[in-house]
Amino acid sequence: MPKQDLAADLGGDDTLMSRLSLDLTSDSSTSLIDMLDLLPMGVQIDDLDHRTLYVNDKFTEMLGYTLDDIADLEDWFLQAYPNPAERAAIRADWQARLAHAAATQTEIPTIERTLTCKNGEAKVIEFYVRRIGNHYIYLNTDVSARHNDAAELRLLAYTDPLTNVSNRRHFFEIAEPLTAMIGQPLAALMFDLDHFKALNDQHGHRIGDEVLAEVAARCRAVLRSTDHIARLGGEEFGILLPNCSRANAAEIAERLRRVVAATPASSRSGDVSVTISIGGVSVARTPVDIDTLMSQADRALYAAKRAGRNQIQFFDGLDPDSK
Template sequence: MRDETLFFGDQLAAILRALPDPAFVLTRSGRYIAIFGGIDTRYYHDGAGLIGKCVHDVLAPDKADWFLQEVEHALHSHGLHIVEYSLAACDVQGLESEGPGQRLWFEGRIQVLDFAVAGEDAVLWVASNITARKELEVQLRMQSEIDALSGLLNRRKLLQVLAEHYDTFERYGTPLTALVFDIDHFKRVNDAHGHLAGDAVLQTTAEVCRRELRSTDAPARLGGDEFVVLMPHTSGEQAAPIAERLRQRVAEALQALGSIGAGVTISGGLAGFAAGDARGEDVLKRADDALYQAKRAGRNRICGMR
């Protein structure tokens, strides 16, 4: 029986060493008592050097504090606690090399141990690298929120952002001005030069939006050659020179395309949230009406709020 027990103990130790993901025994104070597994060298380095150290010895202060907070949460709940977290080279102290060039993501499964370790309450923290999953999530989110041709927000994301700002307006009266604009004579570009030329005009317009607008503004492609720019915390008076500058810069950029962009300009309409609005889309309707006013007035201009 004793031989069988010893044999099983050897097997158990080998099983723990063979775990693909690393498992850490961490005390309440953040000391690494033991490390098992982590043999998947695609994602993990040998962590044996951590044993005996505290999280504050190896991690940046804010990251170390976060680890201790999650350990405390698990100890308090007495159940399995699951978290997601990231680690980059700047989060780790004392690296012999520069560390990974990208931020890595992990899922931590934290289980309370029902016995004391080194005189302290302790947990078993199993870390699984989920970076590939996170990157896929980012790609899928971008596909659902970003217009593929222009790289700006798509219609779905635009309406979501607009609804969020409308809620803020209803609650606090925070202003927002919307600019709706389209490209003058865009059909003529497609007919004369082809759809690839039309795509170049759209992409150039989007690039000017990214370059010229403020970081707080939200430019989007509504569809076809129609664009929307949401300008939060901005009155009509403040938005007018921003829209006018954008009009001028787009015209200049399109002229630089040569014959494709010769004489191509934009027309736009401005409108802001109003007290009688029932939903966020109401501001787009008024801005669209102002856009058609600009078309009737001769194009290549911004009409609406001043």
């Protein structure tokens, strides 16, 4: 619909005009469109059959779509939500919101959706929707930056800044659902760097930090995508191995030990030889108490230290009186 025709249509909608607190004449109705084009948010106007009548300049700037791209609701769904399953779910949710608002004579709550722009970029858009007379008015705001900031804050809250693996808090949050699963095998490993205090004393804490970071990176590289590694504190790390048998956990632990011992760690003062000792524990079936599991892995780690370091011990092979 041409903007002039839309302006005349909106100018004749008494309900819309009263809600906008405007008393437009035919001469001034075009100025409404001019004002909408100046708004800092995207504006979309549909009729009651969900045919798109108008989008303002900010809408096109923000999303890339023009009026020709989204002549009706189906065009919008096809382009903004290209994944068929996601599109079906969002369409069903939208229809349910419309039906509820009509049945209860209430307004549609503000909606946030991640949609695909015309150039393929994904953006998080906040939709404020109101029916005014014979039209649906959509006010669209790009809130992607807010979500990105929130995601960065979550990452900072859950990541050890030195090694870029999970921190202790995140480790135990991840452990909660894993240990509560019904009937799944689970293994846990704990390791620390052998003679790390001597390394710090000899090379300094900055070099020690570099070695910690490299060891963490090497270990993360050989773990499965489903495994979770975290720095629990100091030079001590924990690893959760979901759906992992005792035998598989032992294989993973040996890969970790070898990848650390095989090559000296690089640092600004030169290569630094380093090894790790590993303690492990496994359960054939969850649920299991995470504190008990990690306490057993810790006992196994100390057993590996006492046995000479640069080796692996599992809790099921320990003397129950040892520590």
